[in-house]
Amino acid sequence: MNVDRAVFAFAGIVVLTGLALAIWVHPYWALLPAFAGLNMFQAAFTGFCPAAMAFKRLGLKPGAAFK
Numbered sequence: 001m002n003v004d005r006a007v008f009a010f011a012g013i014v015v016l017t018g019l020a021l022a023i024w025v026h027p028y029w030a031l032l033p034a035f036a037g038l039n040m041f042q043a044a045f046t047g048f049c050p051a052a053m054a055f056k057r058l059g060l061k062p063g064a065a066f067k
Contacts, residue, residue, distance in 0.1 A: 004066055014033065018036070
């Protein structure tokens with residue numbers, strides 16, 4: 001697995017977890033997927049992604065998007 005795939009998988013888990021918690025626990029949990037979406041949006045323009053940096057430090061190979 002490379003950094004790109006790990007970031008997409010992590011973002012998907014965050015979004016789905018936030019939606020499930022918003023449905024079953026409290027509506028304010030909907031802020032979690034909103035934050036993930038905003039982070040993905042800014043990463044598309046700036047290339048700065050904290051999750052990608054963390055996955056690089058864990059030893060994953062760089063991908064095409066996050067080098």
